[in-house]
Amino acid sequence: MTLTKTFSEFQVGDMAVFEQSFTQEAFADFAGLSGDHNPLHHDASYAAQSEFERPIVPMHMTMAPLSRIAGMIFPGDPSLYLGHELRSILPVFYGDVLTYSAKVTAVNPSLRTLSIRVLVCRGAEVVLDAQMQVMSRLESWEAQGEASDLTPDPEAALITGATGEIGTALALTLAQRGLNLVLVDRGPGAKRDALARELEMAAGKDQRIDFITADLCRPEETAALCAQLVERGDVTSVFHSASPPLTAPLQDLVAVNYGALQQISEAVLPAMLVRQQGVLANIGSVATERVIPGWHDYSAAKAMAGQFLSAFDKSQSGFGLRGLNILSGLVATEYSASAQGSAPAMLPQELAEAVVEVALDERAGRAVMIEWNGRRAGEVGFHDNRPAPGQMATAAPAAGNTAVNLSGSEMGNDDFQTQIEAVVRGRLRSPQDEDVTQGGLGISAGWDSLRHIELVLEMERVFGIRYNAGEIEKMLTFQALAATTQAHLSQK
Numbered sequence: 160m161t162l163t164k165t166f167s168e169f170q171v172g173d174m175a176v177f178e179q180s181f182t183q184e185a186f187a188d189f190a191g192l193s194g195d196h197n198p199l200h201h202d203a204s205y206a207a208q209s210e211f212e213r214p215i216v217p218m219h220m221t222m223a224p225l226s227r228i229a230g231m232i233f234p235g236d237p238s239l240y241l242g243h244e245l246r247s248i249l250p251v252f253y254g255d256v257l258t259y260s261a262k263v264t265a266v267n268p269s270l271r272t273l274s275i276r277v278l279v280c281r282g283a284e285v286v287l288d289a290q291m292q293v294m295s296r297l298e299s300w301e302a303q304g305e306a307s308d309l310t311p312d313p314e315a316a317l318i319t320g321a322t323g324e325i326g327t328a329l330a331l332t333l334a335q336r337g338l339n340l341v342l343v344d345r346g347p348g349a350k351r352d353a354l355a356r357e358l359e360m361a362a363g364k365d366q367r368i369d370f371i372t373a374d375l376c377r378p379e380e381t382a383a384l385c386a387q388l389v390e391r392g393d394v395t396s397v398f399h400s401a402s403p404p405l406t407a408p409l410q411d412l413v414a415v416n417y418g419a420l421q422q423i424s425e426a427v428l429p430a431m432l433v434r435q436q437g438v439l440a441n442i443g444s445v446a447t448e449r450v451i452p453g454w455h456d457y458s459a460a461k462a463m464a465g466q467f468l469s470a471f472d473k474s475q476s477g478f479g480l481r482g483l484n485i486l487s488g489l490v491a492t493e494y495s496a497s498a499q500g501s502a503p504a505m506l507p508q509e510l511a512e513a514v515v516e517v518a519l520d521e522r523a524g525r526a527v528m529i530e531w532n533g534r535r536a537g538e539v540g541f542h543d544n545r546p547a548p549g550q551m552a553t554a555a556p557a558a559g560n561t562a563v564n565l566s567g568s569e570m571g572n573d574d575f576q577t578q579i580e581a582v583v584r585g586r587l588r589s590p591q592d593e594d595v596t597q598g599g600l601g602i603s604a605g606w607d608s609l610r611h612i613e614l615v616l617e618m619e620r621v622f623g624i625r626y627n628a629g630e631i632e633k634m635l636t637f638q639a640l641a642a643t644t645q646a647h648l649s650q651k
Contacts, residue, residue: 202214347372489504599639
């Protein structure tokens with residue numbers, strides 16, 4: 160079927176996902192075209208003596224489907240491949256089933272260019288990471304389109320302890336945002352029935368709501384849950400709110416607070432990587448930051464979860480994923496009634512709304528403490544107590560010219576100069592001691608026409624602005640780029 164397509168149809172977030180594997184027979188064709196006859200790619204005896212122990216697929220074979228992405232999907236027929244940056248992370252072996260996930264990260268209508276992030280995954284492993292720049296030669300065209308058939312299924316959010324008071328509040332909050340839900344509890348009962356009725360009213364007619372029965376204290380039931388999550392392949396958000404009582408045996412506290420979280424993360428990681436986004440959020444406790452008599456086992460189990468999330472965030476954040484530890488203060492629930500006394504407490508819905516807000520805010524740090532009187536953010540352990548971006552108090556602007564930042568507050572010229580220098584230096588890979596302020600297209604090392612397009616797109620993304628074609632033609636030096644950008648910001 161022939162379709163009429165226009166460049167204006169492409170949007171940030173558009174995705175295409177497909178699978179590909181490579182055979183040793185295909186290597187013969189590749190070797191004939193490339194001239195690469197390295198025995199590591201075809202000689203089993205030779206490869207057996209290497210660190211890989213068997214033949215590996217040449218990196219340029221694994222990157223060949225990038226041409227399919229540009230020529231058939233983003234944008235398709237009128238594509239002009241401008242270039243890419245590529246990082247090979249792990250070896251690929253013949254027969255491996257690879258998932259190619261292509262996501263549009265920037266669109267420039269003036270230049271008709273697309274920036275595309277491509278992750279090549281083998282299950283829960285990223286083997287290749289690429290950044291593509293593609294131009295459309297035409298504004299509209301007649302073509303065979305592939306993208307619609309390759310778009311991944313809708314995403315779902317998982318909530319453990321779903322029929323507890325906090326879990327119920329999370330389910331209702333997420334349902335109102337239109338997400339499909341996977342709700343884990345201990346089994347049918349009055350609480351599940353009540354939640355199902357509330358969700359029937361809160362969710363839209365096309366939303367999928369599924370309950371899964373699992374006692375996370377039992378390893379075999381946790382394993383069965385994870386098998387179902389792997390089979391679904393659609394969970395990209397996890398809200399782990401399940402926990403045994405404060406007085407439960409240590410093995411149960413560890414099994415649920417840490418063990419289940421770790422196993423669930425392994426089950427959903429492939430789906431998160433394919434979509435290049437996802438959050439693994441744990442409903443922790445301020446008890447990990449404060450000594451509370453009699454809570455040592457509970458606090459230790461929660462602390463294990465926090466450290467795991469820190470490691471998850473550090474290892475996966477480069478691929479668009481986040482580990483988030485919510486350190487909750489007292490919440491007015493049956494669970495905490497014995498510990499509350501006369502201390503102030505949040506309502507479950509108040510906590511749920513704050514958790515969802517933080518989980519969906521990509522600027523938030525990997526740990527956020529939420530209490531009845533506010534929140535603060537920082538690293539796990541809160542040793543530096545740094546606020547998350549967007550949560551800092553707005554200082555009074557200094558006299559003189561100012562530039563407006565993305566949060567709507569103002570920043571001085573010195574801050575603006577530092578930020579734009581960082582963008583330019585990062586995109587050009589300039590040394591820290593190089594003065595980029597005197598550079599420009601054809602003047603600075605590495606500032607060529609391709610890099611200029613990448614720099615323009617990065618400036619638009621960082622500062623939340625859009626240049627017109629006339630401006631792009633003129634801002635060929637750092638000074639012109641800075642002046643044009645500041646003019647846009649002052650108008651916001």
